[in-house]
Amino acid sequence: MTQEEQDRTGRLNNLLSNGVNPYPTKGERTHLIQDFLEAFEELSKNNQTTKLLGRILLLRRHGGLTFAQLQDETGTVQIVLRKDVLTETTYSFFHETIDLGDFIEVTGVPFVTKKGEHSLEAVQYKLLSKAVLPLPEKWHGLNDIEMRFRKRYLDLLINKEVRDRLRARTKIISSIRHLLDAKGFLEVETPTLQPIYGGGFARPFVTHHNALDANFYLRISDEMYLKRLLVGGFEKIYEITKVFRNEGIDRDHNPEFTMFEAQIAYENYEYGMDLFEEIFEHAVNATFGKTQIQHEEVVIELKRPWKKMRLIDAVEEIGGISKNVWERLEEAKECLRDKIPTKKQQELDRIQTSGELLAFAFEELVEEQLVQPTIIFDYPIEVSPLAKKCPNDPKYVERFEVFALGSEIGNNYSELNDPQDLEKRFIEEKDREKAGFDEAHQTDTDYLEAIKHGMPPACGLGIGIDRMVMLLTGAKNIKEVILFPTLKPEQDSV
Numbered sequence: 001m002t003q004e005e006q007d008r009t010g011r012l013n014n015l016l017s018n019g020v021n022p023y024p025t026k027g028e029r030t031h032l033i034q035d036f037l038e039a040f041e042e043l044s045k046n047n048q049t050t051k052l053l054g055r056i057l058l059l060r061r062h063g064g065l066t067f068a069q070l071q072d073e074t075g076t077v078q079i080v081l082r083k084d085v086l087t088e089t090t091y092s093f094f095h096e097t098i099d100l101g102d103f104i105e106v107t108g109v110p111f112v113t114k115k116g117e118h119s120l121e122a123v124q125y126k127l128l129s130k131a132v133l134p135l136p137e138k139w140h141g142l143n144d145i146e147m148r149f150r151k152r153y154l155d156l157l158i159n160k161e162v163r164d165r166l167r168a169r170t171k172i173i174s175s176i177r178h179l180l181d182a183k184g185f186l187e188v189e190t191p192t193l194q195p196i197y198g199g200g201f202a203r204p205f206v207t208h209h210n211a212l213d214a215n216f217y218l219r220i221s222d223e224m225y226l227k228r229l230l231v232g233g234f235e236k237i238y239e240i241t242k243v244f245r246n247e248g249i250d251r252d253h254n255p256e257f258t259m260f261e262a263q264i265a266y267e268n269y270e271y272g273m274d275l276f277e278e279i280f281e282h283a284v285n286a287t288f289g290k291t292q293i294q295h296e297e298v299v300i301e302l303k304r305p306w307k308k309m310r311l312i313d314a315v316e317e318i319g320g321i322s323k324n325v326w327e328r329l330e331e332a333k334e335c336l337r338d339k340i341p342t343k344k345q346q347e348l349d350r351i352q353t354s355g356e357l358l359a360f361a362f363e364e365l366v367e368e369q370l371v372q373p374t375i376i377f378d379y380p381i382e383v384s385p386l387a388k389k390c391p392n393d394p395k396y397v398e399r400f401e402v403f404a405l406g407s408e409i410g411n412n413y414s415e416l417n418d419p420q421d422l423e424k425r426f427i428e429e430k431d432r433e434k435a436g437f438d439e440a441h442q443t444d445t446d447y448l449e450a451i452k453h454g455m456p457p458a459c460g461l462g463i464g465i466d467r468m469v470m471l472l473t474g475a476k477n478i479k480e481v482i483l484f485p486t487l488k489p490e491q492d493s494v
Contacts, residue, residue: 004134011097012130020097022130027105029053034074036110040118044110051107052077052120053128055157056100057135064091070106070120078119079106085123094125101131149479150487162480168287169469169481173240175286176260176279185236185262190225192218192242196444199223199386200411202245205255218244223386223460224447226263227415230458231450238262240465251477252407255486258465267459268388268414269398273375275461276402276410277304280373284472295405295474298371302472306402308375311362319365326354333357340364355380355395370403377401379413385425385441386460387413404471410463417455419448 001009015022029051031039036050043050057076058069064083069076083091098104107124136154148155148162156163177187195214197204199221208215222239229237243259264271284291284302291303309317316323320339325332333348336357340348344364351357358380370376377400378390387397399413416422426443469481479485 005132008099008130008132008134011099012132015097015127015130020127022127024126024128027053027103027126027128029105032074033070033072033077036120037075037077037118040110044112047109049107049109049123050120051105052079053103053105055103056098059098059100061095066091066094070104078113078117079108079122080111080113080119081122081125085121086125098127099131099134101133101135102127103129103131146487149485150490152484165469165473165475165481166483168473169465171287172283172469172472173258173465175283176240178286179279179282180236180238180262183236185238186234188226188229188234188237188239189241190219190222190239194219194225196224196442196446197221198442198444198447199261200245201383201441202247205244205246220245221259221462222261223263223462224444226261227455227458227460228447228450230263230265230415231453231455235265235456236262238461249486252467254466254478254482257478257482260461260463260465260468262461263415264459264461265456268457269377269400269412269459272412272414272459272461273308273377273400276375276412276463277306277373279463280468280472283468287472293472293474298405300372300404300471302373306373306375308377310378311376311380312358312378312396314366314376315358315361318369319361321361321365326358329354329357332361336361336364353380353382355382359383367403367408368406371405373402373404375400375402382428384413385429386416386422388416388418388457389421407467407470408464409467409471410461412459412461415455415458415460417451417457419452422451423448 012022031050031052033052033054036043036052052070052072054070054072056068057071058067060067066081068079068081070079081091081094086094105126105128106120106122108120108122111119111121113119136158156166181187193207193209193216195216197217197220200223202220204217204220206215206217221243222241226237226239238261240258240260242256244256246255247253249255280302281291281304284293291301293300293302312323312326315321321335325335332354333351336348337345348360351360359382362376378396379387379399379401381389381395381397384397384399387399390396390398397413401408401412402410416425426441426448429441430443466478466481469475470478473481475481
């Protein structure tokens with residue numbers, strides 16, 4: 001134990017020896033701090049006794065006068081303790097027992113200090129929880145970024161901007177529910193443990209159920225189950241849920257993340273484009289009252305309509321590769337080879353179809369350059385096993401993805417409801433898996449049987465909530481918008 005821990009533990013023991021319970025079951029208050037400050041003039045005029053609760057973040061003693069900063073969930077306020085008001089014994093006991101980080105209940109009356117600060121003059125206090133470990137220094141205690149995420153409770157306590165960003169996350173999610181509920185959507189819940197994983201290209205987490213003696217997967221998507229509900233008669237459904245992908249961790253990826261998925265019967269991807277834009281515009285307005293978001297030197301405009309481009313046109317206009325080369329696989333590879341880093345050459349060599357190559361070119365040459373919200377549509381069929389073919393060009397499907405600040409924030413398409421076509425694509429995905437593509441889509445025979453009973457035409461919508469929050473709050477890293485991001489476990493210390 002450090003000397004400060006020993007001192008705090010000593011003060012805790014002194015409380016116990018004096019018959020004071022340092023951890024009572026509850027506290028009482030008349031106002032939250034924000035409400036107290038907003039009603040200050042009225043409370044002060046009536047000299048009204050007020051009770052506040054919170055944690056002490058600052059202590060300054062000047063003889064018989066002590067100033068403390070009290071913080072609750074809504075804000076901070078100054079508490080003033082006077083020896084001549086509390087009595088010398090009560091005043092001294094405060095300094096002998098109370099530390100930074102302790103939770104207290106303060107009863108007092110509002111008053112304005114000589115410096116004009118709205119404060120509460122204490123006439124009584126009560127310890128609610130004794131902190132044995134000290135808090136980090138406000139400006140110097142949490143400089144280590146990994147430590148901020150590992151000890152998120154301290155990060156939230158010290159950094160107001162972190163609290164504000166994570167509050168905004170809750171408002172953004174609430175705005176999605178409010179918008180869709182008003183449109184007649186039904187929120188549903190689907191399984192997290194799945195016998196077959198599907199709905200995306202990703203490696204799953206595997207777990208074993210002892211009683212059933214069977215392996216299950218943590219879902220990489222809930223899409224396949226939502227579409228079963230379309231077969232069952234629901235027409236407008238959505239789910240906001242955790243999904244899990246056993247992949248790398250970087251500024252845009254966390255193995256456990258939150259996904260919004262919706263299915264809308266009798267609509268196609270053009271409806272999905274409109275709804276996608278509306279969800280974002282509604283969310284930013286509901287959360288911040290504006291449609292522009294500042295990201296360092298860049299202002300992101302979320303007001304509808306957004307820019308839209310076919311994928312093959314984006315590769316030509318932004319990536320610099322003519323759309324005429326994609327029919328000749330080897331020629332297209334050579335056009336691309338000089339434009340990609342050396343570490344990507346092996347991945348390039350493994351590609352076997354022009355559609356996969358086109359999608360690869362987009363990811364390497366175009367994606368990072370899409371700063372303002374942009375809808376990219378009509379993807380190659382080879383990389384879209386669950387999407388419906390474009391009527392005018394069956395090499396492409398009615399799929400769109402949305403990008404901003406160089407990252408994907410949503411994947412959406414007109415759902416494939418032709419069981420014969422789907423069965424053929426499942427076979428093609430199995431061939432890709434045998435060829436070494438370990439993120440190939442799995443064959444879900446139960447889902448295939450379901451749509452053989454008939455599934456209406458439908459639009460599917462998917463939004464990565466964490467990336468959405470990153471975009472709307474100006475965060476640079478996905479860890480900043482997740483309360484407890486995935487981190488490598490610390491080694492046990494001896």
